[in-house]
Amino acid sequence: MKRYVAGRLLESLVVLALMSYLIYGLIGLMPGDPIDIMVQADPDLTPADAARLKALYGLDKPLHERYLNWLSAALGGDFGYSRVHNAPALDVLGPRLVNTLVLMGLSFVVSLAIALPIGIYSALRPYGARDYAINFAALAGISVPVFWLALMLIYLFAVAWGVLPAGGMQTIGVDSLADKALYLVLPVLTLSAASAGGFTRFVRASTMETMRQDYIRTARAKGLPERRVVLKHALRNALIPVVTIVALSFGSLFSGALITETMFSYRGMGKLIYDSIMGNDYNLALVGLLFATVLTLLANLAADVCYAWLDPRISYQGPA
Amino acid sequence: MSGAPRSMAALTARRFARHRMAVAGALVLVALALSALAAPLVEVWLGIDANEVDLLARFEGRSAAHPLGADELGRDVLVRLLYGGRVSLFVALATALAAAVIGTVIGLVAGYYGRWADAVLMRVTDGVIALPILPLLIILAAVDMSKIPLVAALAETENASLYRIVLIITLVGWTTVARLVRGTALSLREREYVVAARGMGASGFRIMATHILPNTVSPIIVATTLSVGNVILFESVLSFLGLGIQPPIASWGNMLNNAQELIYEAPALAFYPGALIFLTVIAFNFLGDGLQDALDPKAVHG
Numbered sequence: 131m132k133r134y135v136a137g138r139l140l141e142s143l144v145v146l147a148l149m150s151y152l153i154y155g156l157i158g159l160m161p162g163d164p165i166d167i168m169v170q171a172d173p174d175l176t177p178a179d180a181a182r183l184k185a186l187y188g189l190d191k192p193l194h195e196r197y198l199n200w201l202s203a204a205l206g207g208d209f210g211y212s213r214v215h216n217a218p219a220l221d222v223l224g225p226r227l228v229n230t231l232v233l234m235g236l237s238f239v240v241s242l243a244i245a246l247p248i249g250i251y252s253a254l255r256p257y258g259a260r261d262y263a264i265n266f267a268a269l270a271g272i273s274v275p276v277f278w279l280a281l282m283l284i285y286l287f288a289v290a291w292g293v294l295p296a297g298g299m300q301t302i303g304v305d306s307l308a309d310k311a312l313y314l315v316l317p318v319l320t321l322s323a324a325s326a327g328g329f330t331r332f333v334r335a336s337t338m339e340t341m342r343q344d345y346i347r348t349a350r351a352k353g354l355p356e357r358r359v360v361l362k363h364a365l366r367n368a369l370i371p372v373v374t375i376v377a378l379s380f381g382s383l384f385s386g387a388l389i390t391e392t393m394f395s396y397r398g399m400g401k402l403i404y405d406s407i408m409g410n411d412y413n414l415a416l417v418g419l420l421f422a423t424v425l426t427l428l429a430n431l432a433a434d435v436c437y438a439w440l441d442p443r444i445s446y447q448g449p450a
Numbered sequence: 451m452s453g454a455p456r457s458m459a460a461l462t463a464r465r466f467a468r469h470r471m472a473v474a475g476a477l478v479l480v481a482l483a484l485s486a487l488a489a490p491l492v493e494v495w496l497g498i499d500a501n502e503v504d505l506l507a508r509f510e511g512r513s514a515a516h517p518l519g520a521d522e523l524g525r526d527v528l529v530r531l532l533y534g535g536r537v538s539l540f541v542a543l544a545t546a547l548a549a550a551v552i553g554t555v556i557g558l559v560a561g562y563y564g565r566w567a568d569a570v571l572m573r574v575t576d577g578v579i580a581l582p583i584l585p586l587l588i589i590l591a592a593v594d595m596s597k598i599p600l601v602a603a604l605a606e607t608e609n610a611s612l613y614r615i616v617l618i619i620t621l622v623g624w625t626t627v628a629r630l631v632r633g634t635a636l637s638l639r640e641r642e643y644v645v646a647a648r649g650m651g652a653s654g655f656r657i658m659a660t661h662i663l664p665n666t667v668s669p670i671i672v673a674t675t676l677s678v679g680n681v682i683l684f685e686s687v688l689s690f691l692g693l694g695i696q697p698p699i700a701s702w703g704n705m706l707n708n709a710q711e712l713i714y715e716a717p718a719l720a721f722y723p724g725a726l727i728f729l730t731v732i733a734f735n736f737l738g739d740g741l742q743d744a745l746d747p748k749a750v751h752g
Contacts, residue, residue: 142580156590156593159598160592160593266471269739270728272679273683275690275728275731276683276687277690277724278686278720278725281706281724282724284713285713285720289717290717381583382583384582385582392691403585403588407588407592415589423582425582426582427580
């Protein structure tokens with residue numbers, strides 16, 4: 131088990147290293163580098179000045195050299211300055227990361243609270259009218275464009291009925307938990323739709339699969355009440371793969387969070403990444419993307435480790 | 451078991467027809483595709499141009515001239531929705547097909563050759579799957595294409611934003627098919643008929659093309675159908691954020707560009723394009739579900 135975890139950890143590190151190089155290179159390909167922006171802002175700068183500045187900051191060096199310079203600084207904890215926020219990029223990122231984790235955590239809870247009971251209910255009474263209705267609703271949750279769902283919720287709750295705020299994080303001047311919670315309702319609803327739908331379908335499939343196993347028939351045959359069969363024998367096994375899916379869904383949930391945060395002006399990491407890419411704030415964009423990658427890789431790692439730990443049939447040695 | 455033997459295709463069609471929502475999805479998609487194809491006809495019939503700005507008609511409600519009203523520049527919403535449908539459907543199908551081809555090749559090579567080819571390709575696949583896709587797509591969409599030698603020529607063309615979107619979603623979209631094909635190829639390459647073909651001196655390419663590929667068609671079709679919905683969602687959100695299809699080309703996503711600012715004045719403008727995206731994606735997903743049941747009878751029916 132230890133070897134397996136160590137191997138997967140090493141693999142994730144390799145992916146991370148490759149990704150950091152890729153992201154660094156891609157950011158270099160975005161229109162306009164910092165010096166170009168300075169030149170645009172200051173008509174007195176001559177092309178010769180610009181070239182000298184580029185040489186001064188090492189921007190004229192080849193990509194891999196610049197990357198190595200950046201990497202050695204980054205490993206020492208220096209991720210550069212945010213051009214827009216006038217602060218070290220890491221300091222800008224910190225609080226945003228917390229906000230995003232709050233939003234994503236709540237959405238996980240909400241979507242599981244919906245998906246577990248409904249998915250199990252659906253699996254125990256399959257092929258009925260309710261099962262079809264649930265399947266339809268779940269598929270609708272997966273299929274709805276997140277930004278459009280946000281627009282429609284904003285229209286209904288903020289514009290038409292005026293019961294919830296259209297965006298932001300708290301009423302200015304008010305600093306209470308209840309007020310902040312009010313601002314979280316629509317973003318959490320928006321973000322939960324897709325994962326609730328996906329989880330429901332998965333819980334249903336997994337539970338149905340388990341209910342067909344021989345040990346369920348045995349449990350029934352020895353006269354156990356159905357309740358006990360389901361709770362004691364079926365669910366424990368049915369929910370093992372669900373743990374994996376929940377952890378694996380982190381990446382897509384983060385994508386959803388980026389859209390949700392942007393739509394509701396929620397000051398999270400997703401919106402920060404989007405804004406920094408659009409605003410040519412390279413250092414910040416780089417750190418944000420790297421953190422998003424690290425978090426997603428960690429979640430995937432957790433999924434594999436959980437699975438290996440919960441299901442003793444999985445071999446840690448890899449394919450024979 | 452009823453009397454006469456049936457052909458494979460007939461059996462498959464029967465199983466598909468039993469899946470009522472999948473049939474409904476297929477009908478919806480045919481209707482959408484036909485109306486998108488008919489866009490120029492509607493344009494002529496209404497006597498208006500999709501990109502014609504008419505400031506006097508701004509935010510006009512439904513009327514004989516504008517059946518679904520006009521947008522913030524007085525352009526006809528119905529005609530733009532139809533043209534947008536062309537773009538969204540074209541991008542979705544082109545991307546899904548390109549991704550399927552790439553995924554199939556990678557999956558075949560990894561599954562058939564195994565060993566280091568498999569190890570390398572599957573680690574790459576896992577790596578791509580593990581990435582936060584949307585932030586990556588945003589940065590790919592923001593890249594200045596003219597700075598990349600190979601695709602610089604594409605950046606010059608009128609439809610550059612269209613090709614770019616197909617290209618970048620393909621780059622991240624091939625993984626599902628690759629994994630499915632690899633799994634099938636892995637189990638097939640030890641089968642007797644493959645071993646026999648190898649014994650008769652068939653080349654690796656021949657075995658993959660004639661013996662393994664045909665057996666992977668069903669999962670490829672299902673995975674590709676299901677991926678179309680995802681592609682539409684990615685395209686629409688990128689276009690909505692201003693990074694995908696660029697105006698004046700209409701797409702369902704970029705028609706929503708200004709929707710949020712205009713939601714007080716013109717909520718209907720925010721409704722139609724999104725509703726069509728939703729309808730299309732859900733139709734593709736039901737279609738994929740139905741195809742899965744129809745093409746893979748061995749799987750227990752869900």
